[in-house]
Amino acid sequence: MDPDSKLALDAFKNDEEPHISIRQEICKGCAQKYCLYICPGGLYSINEETGELLNEYTGCLECSSCRVSCPYGALEWNYPRGGFGVQYRYG
Numbered sequence: 575m576d577p578d579s580k581l582a583l584d585a586f587k588n589d590e591e592p593h594i595s596i597r598q599e600i601c602k603g604c605a606q607k608y609c610l611y612i613c614p615g616g617l618y619s620i621n622e623e624t625g626e627l628l629n630e631y632t633g634c635l636e637c638s639s640c641r642v643s644c645p646y647g648a649l650e651w652n653y654p655r656g657g658f659g660v661q662y663r664y665g
């Protein structure tokens with residue numbers, strides 16, 4: 575089974591409260607934008623109109639790669655509250 579098919583098996587219970595927050599003032603000055611490339615879920619993108627960094631936290635796999643990859647400390651990252659977040663299923 576390919577990785578995308580395995581990821582599609584995962585279930586998410588979404589919290590209204592984002593567990594990742596972005597300090598846009600830092601991201602504005604970041605040329606590398608590592609987070610766009612490191613996230614296995616492809617959850618980061620740039621708003622073409624405003625230039626802001628976006629994160630689709632509801633699909634987060636809780637791998638923490640984005641936090642580790644950001645050299646500027648622009649991400650505040652916590653696990654989702656109890657009962658929320660990803661539920662891994664293996665097929």
Ligand code: SF4
Pocket residue numbers: 600601602604605606607608609610627643644645646647648649
């Ligand atoms: S989160 Fe970090 S790596 Fe991503 S755009 Fe912001 S400063 Fe750059």
Ligand code: SF4
Pocket residue numbers: 612613614615616617629633634635636637638639640641
């Ligand atoms: S924790 Fe992992 S899956 Fe979640 S946004 Fe960061 S890199 Fe993407």
